[in-house]
Amino acid sequence: MAFGIGLAIALFLGTLLLLGAGHDPLRIYSRMFEASLGDPDAWAITLNRAVPLGLAGLAVAIAGSMGLWNIGAEGQIMAGAIAAAWVARIGGDWPGFALITAMLIAAIGGGGLLAVGPAVARAKLGVNEIITTLMLNEVAIRLVQWLVHGPWKDPDSFNFPLAPMLPDQARLPTLFSRAHFGLLIAAAVIVMASVAVRYTAWGYELRIAGSSGATARYSGISLPKKVLTVLVLSGAVAGLAGGVELAGTADRLTETISNGFGFAGIIVAALALMRPSGVAAVALLFGAVQIGGQSIQTLGVSSSVSTILQAFVLFGAIGAGVFSRYRLSLDGGSHSIPEKAKS
Amino acid sequence: MSEASLIGLLFATVSFGALLYLAALGELIAEKAGILNLGVEGMMAIGAVTAFIAGVEFQNPWVALIIAMLSGALLASVHGFFTVGLGAEQVVSGLSLTILGLGLAAYLGKDYVGLPPGAELVPVEWGGLSNLPWVGPILFSQAPIVYLALLLGIAASLVLSSTRLGLALRAAGESASSTDSAGHSVLGLRLSAVAAGGALAGASGAYLTLSITPQWAEGVTAGRGWIAVALVIFGAWRPGRVAWGALLFGGTLALKTRLQTFGVDFSPIILSMLPYVLTLLILLMISVRSRKRPSPSPAALGLAYRREER
Numbered sequence: 200m201a202f203g204i205g206l207a208i209a210l211f212l213g214t215l216l217l218l219g220a221g222h223d224p225l226r227i228y229s230r231m232f233e234a235s236l237g238d239p240d241a242w243a244i245t246l247n248r249a250v251p252l253g254l255a256g257l258a259v260a261i262a263g264s265m266g267l268w269n270i271g272a273e274g275q276i277m278a279g280a281i282a283a284a285w286v287a288r289i290g291g292d293w294p295g296f297a298l299i300t301a302m303l304i305a306a307i308g309g310g311g312l313l314a315v316g317p318a319v320a321r322a323k324l325g326v327n328e329i330i331t332t333l334m335l336n337e338v339a340i341r342l343v344q345w346l347v348h349g350p351w352k353d354p355d356s357f358n359f360p361l362a363p364m365l366p367d368q369a370r371l372p373t374l375f376s377r378a379h380f381g382l383l384i385a386a387a388v389i390v391m392a393s394v395a396v397r398y399t400a401w402g403y404e405l406r407i408a409g410s411s412g413a414t415a416r417y418s419g420i421s422l423p424k425k426v427l428t429v430l431v432l433s434g435a436v437a438g439l440a441g442g443v444e445l446a447g448t449a450d451r452l453t454e455t456i457s458n459g460f461g462f463a464g465i466i467v468a469a470l471a472l473m474r475p476s477g478v479a480a481v482a483l484l485f486g487a488v489q490i491g492g493q494s495i496q497t498l499g500v501s502s503s504v505s506t507i508l509q510a511f512v513l514f515g516a517i518g519a520g521v522f523s524r525y526r527l528s529l530d531g532g533s534h535s536i537p538e539k540a541k542s
Numbered sequence: 543m544s545e546a547s548l549i550g551l552l553f554a555t556v557s558f559g560a561l562l563y564l565a566a567l568g569e570l571i572a573e574k575a576g577i578l579n580l581g582v583e584g585m586m587a588i589g590a591v592t593a594f595i596a597g598v599e600f601q602n603p604w605v606a607l608i609i610a611m612l613s614g615a616l617l618a619s620v621h622g623f624f625t626v627g628l629g630a631e632q633v634v635s636g637l638s639l640t641i642l643g644l645g646l647a648a649y650l651g652k653d654y655v656g657l658p659p660g661a662e663l664v665p666v667e668w669g670g671l672s673n674l675p676w677v678g679p680i681l682f683s684q685a686p687i688v689y690l691a692l693l694l695g696i697a698a699s700l701v702l703s704s705t706r707l708g709l710a711l712r713a714a715g716e717s718a719s720s721t722d723s724a725g726h727s728v729l730g731l732r733l734s735a736v737a738a739g740g741a742l743a744g745a746s747g748a749y750l751t752l753s754i755t756p757q758w759a760e761g762v763t764a765g766r767g768w769i770a771v772a773l774v775i776f777g778a779w780r781p782g783r784v785a786w787g788a789l790l791f792g793g794t795l796a797l798k799t800r801l802q803t804f805g806v807d808f809s810p811i812i813l814s815m816l817p818y819v820l821t822l823l824i825l826l827m828i829s830v831r832s833r834k835r836p837s838p839s840p841a842a843l844g845l846a847y848r849r850e851e852r
Contacts, residue, residue, distance in 0.1 A: 268633055270580075316822075324829040327839070329578075329633060330775055331825065334818040337768055345811040462637055469634040501652050503760075506645030513638035514624065521628040 202470045202481055205516025206488075212511045213504075222500055230498055231491030243376035245486045247448050250381045251276065251457075252489075253482030254440035255464025256471060257389050258310075262328075262433040263473030264396050266409040269430060271317065271332025272437040273461025274339030275310035279438025280445045281343060282309030284351070284362060284452040287369040295368035302369060303384070303442045310438015311431045313339060318430035322423040328430060336461065344454050351452065362452035371447040381443035386479070388436065393476035405429065437461065463489075470516050488512060547803060551796055552680045559785075559792030560688040561749050565770035566777070566784050567691075567698055568742025572618075573774055574702060575735035576715035576842040579621050580636030583767025584643020585740050589614045589747025591651040594758040597751070598660035606661050607687070607748045614744020615737040617643055622736035626729060629846035640767070648760045659756035663687055663749070685753040687745065692785075694742070699781040711735055715840035718847035728847050743767070766795075772821040778828060778838040791817040 214224040235245045255272045262269040269275075282305035290298050313335055320326035346362065353363040371380040396402035408415040408425050415422055440460065449456055467485055471477030492505020565582055572579045579585075593610035597603060621639045624630040666689065668682040702708040713721040714731040722728050746766075751758055769791055776791075777784030794817055798810040828838060 270633065270637075320826060320829070324826070326825055326829045329844075330772075331822060333580075333768070334772060334822050334825075337765065337772075337818040338815050341811050341815045345809055348811060349809060462641075465637055466634060469631060501649060503645045503648035503652065506641060507649060510638055510642035510645055513634075513641065514620070517624055517630045517635055517638065518628060521624075521630050 202484060202512075202516050204519035205470070205512045205514075206484070208515030208518070209508055209511035212515075213508045216504065216507060217500070220500075220504070222498075227495050227498060227500060230495055231488075234494030235487035235491035240376045241490070243378035245483070245490045246378045246382050248490050249479075249482045249486035250379075250385045250447065251440045251444045251460040252463055252467055252486050253385050253389060253479055254443065255437055255460045256467030256478040256482050257392055257464075257475055258433045258435075258437035258440070259465050259468035260471060260473050260475045260478055261392060261396070261436060262429055263468050264402070264409055264475070265405050265425065265429050267321070267426065267430060267433075268329045268465075269314070269332055269433045269437070270329050270465060271314065271335050271434065271461070272440075272464045273457050273459070274332070274336035275313045275434045275437035276441035276444070276457040276461050277336075277339040277343045278313040278434075279306035279310040279441025280449075280452055280456045281339075281346065281441075282306050282312075282438070283442035283445050284365075287365050287446075288351075291366045291369075293368075298366075298369050299371065299446060302446055303439060306438045306442020306445070307435045308438065310441060311435035313438070314431050314434020318427045318434075321430060322426040340454075340457075343452065343456060347452055347454055353451070360454055364451045365446065369446060370450060371443070379447035381447040384439070384443055388439065389475060389479050392436070393474075396475050437464070440464075466513055470513075470520075472520070485509075485512075547800070549676065549679050551793075551800055553683070554796035554800075555789060555793040556680060557684055557688060557754060557792070558795040559789040560684070560691040561746055561754065562766060562770055562773060562791055562795075563695060563785055563788035564687075564691045564746035564749065565743045565767060566773035566788060567695055567781060568614075568739035568746070569770055570739075570774045570777075570779060570781060570784060571698060571702075571711075571742070572736045572739035573779065573843055574715045574840055575711050575732045576718060576840055576845065576847070577622070577625055577732050577736050578632045578636060578844045579618065579639070579736060579739055580633060580771065581618070581621055581639025581643060581767075582743050582770050583763055583765065584640040584647075585614045585617050585743035586643075586747035586750075586763045586767045586770075587647035588617050588643045589744030590751045590762050591647040591654075591747075591758060592744070593748030594659065594751040594756075595650065595654055597662070598654060598657060601660045603661040603663045603752050606752055607663070607745060610744040610748035611741040612744070614740040614742070614747065616740070617646075618736050618740020618743070619733070621740075622733045625846065626732040626736065629848050632844050632846075651758045651760070654758045655760070656757065659752070661752065662756050663753040685749065687749045687753065690745075695781050695785050702781065712840070715842055718842050718845070722847075722849065732847075743770070746770070769795075769817050772817055775828075775839075776817075776821045776824050778824075779840065780838070790820070 217224040217227055234241055258272050259269050283302040286302045286305045317328045317331035320331055321328040347360040351362040353361050373379050404420045408420055467481045471481045492508055496502050565586055569582055589610040592613040593606040596606035596609040621635050624635045625632045663685040665683045666686050672678045672682040710726045711731050714728050718728045750762055773784050773787050776787040794813055798814050801808055801810050
């Protein structure tokens with residue numbers, strides 16, 4: 200809902216921007232639509248983009264259900280991709296299914312591992328997880344840079360910072376056109392997480408802890424343990440996004456393997472109101488905006504326009520979200536903004 | 543390592559330090575008032591591009607600097623509008639601001655890529671002081687904005703610690719409702735703090751394109767906005783400590799491009815992780831210590847204030 204209003208506001212502001220730059224907005228928007236949702240091939244590219252966005256969004260939303268902020272999805276995606284690429288390096292001659300499974304498990308482990316520090320610090324010492332996860336992003340990004348500039352650099356890459364291509368059997372199979380198997384993985388994980396958060400006792404405790412730390416303590420929920428598992432789980436899901444992106448789309452480790460998916464995931468989760476079940480739809484639309492935005496460069500529109508359009512969608516949705524909350528309160532219903540879990 | 547290259551390293555340490563300090567000081571002011579702004583990178587980019595454009599168009603570095611600061615403040619006010627005005631989530635709004643700032647900067651600057659600069663901030667001549675060995679070339683041959691950063695740091699420190707305005711600002715970041723009860727406008731204080739923070743981030747960006755690397759290219763800020771965010775924590779929200787931290791982190795930036803010339807066989811990429819790793823360590827130290835002492839972080843940092851909900 201908020202996303203729809205945000206999109207409308209963005210289209211309006213974007214129209215002004217495009218008119219100001221001397222472009223024909225209708226032509227641009229129809230091109231964006233064609234390139235992202237116009238035919239099965241376009242859908243495939245959009246879905247491939249929606250996969251990392253959805254998983255990153257889910258990672259943030261899992262933490263968000265408990266009132267925690269995982270700003271580190273970007274770094275955890277990198278860590279997952281590194282771990283998966285490492286498995287592909289040592290297991291180049293394993294059979295395909297075993298190799299891919301091992302890569303994805305390693306990716307989950309890599310992402311989870313990067314979240315362990317912030318999780319322990321938050322659970323045991325009460326260190327703000329926003330800052331620790333943010334700092335670890337920068338560390339993980341540089342770790343990837345170091346690997347592809349140094350030890351893992353492909354000797355045949357003409358000095359570009361690229362790791363070697365993955366062996367063929369390390370790549371995810373395709374479903375249709377270019378859409379890869381990661382779509383099913385992402386869908387399955389999102390469904391599982393949504394059910395777990397919405398319908399299990401574990402998820403119920405999570406949401407209690409998210410809305411009121413005190414209530415959770417009185418009802419005997421161990422907050423530190425909860426914080427620990429939720430943040431590591433969140434990192435693991437982001438790590439999976441990195442593994443899937445590597446094996447499905449990128450085919451080799453590069454500096455831009457994540458390309459801002461972690462930050463976009465924060466926004467996806469926020470637009471989905473931190474509900475795991477809402478992540479898929481938002482990720483699909485957001486993926487379409489991104490892919491459509493890239494496509495208009497062929498019409499001579501600077502790629503920065505699509506970045507600005509994304510920012511307009513974000514602020515539009517943030518504003519719409521705020522106003523929808525005010526309308527709720529005018530209806531007389533008591534509402535509560537999830538308070539940060541106090542541990 | 544020759545004397546000249548060591549002087550070069552220390553000179554760059556001070557100038558990168560000032561660059562980081564300006565942005566970090568801005569973030570500190572906003573955070574002191576209770577608003578976390580993760581849009582520093584975007585505001586720096588806007589400052590960098592508007593300064594460069596204004597330099598080309600008006601041929602005057604000071605006009606360019608002022609325009610960059612105003613642009614930074616204007617962009618920051620978007621964050622102010624959403625977080626202070628509407629009470630939106632600060633993390634999301636700040637990250638969106640980074641995207642908006644980077645996008646706008648690329649858009650505005652696309653016709654200026656590769657152009658020669660129209661104006662530059664030339665180093666200040668301090669007469670005899672500039673001719674002193676070591677200190678002369680390191681401290682007294684810097685661009686004017688370096689000294690401005692120092693003055694602003696001292697001014698911010700004094701204002702925050704010993705004026706009514708500073709007290710009210712800090713109160714807004716500690717307990718918004720009691721600040722409101724005391725008759726101060728939380729809204730006004732926070733909005734001004736966010737705008738001031740944006741102006742300083744804009745100045746930091748301007749320093750890049752008017753002096754350090756006097757040209758415009760996309761990505762010129764290169765993640766330094768995030769270092770500024772880290773610095774505020776590293777310096778425990780105190781302008782003085784943040785200044786020392788800025789020199790330390792500035793040193794790692796300066797060293798990064800010089801490792802090879804010094805014949806040190808160490809990856810500059812690994813070195814550039816240092817500021818973040820140090821910040822993480824400091825953060826852990828603070829939290830272990832704050833079991834005995836109160837945390838230096840503003841108590842209401844990141845919390846929206848809505849009158850009807852207090």
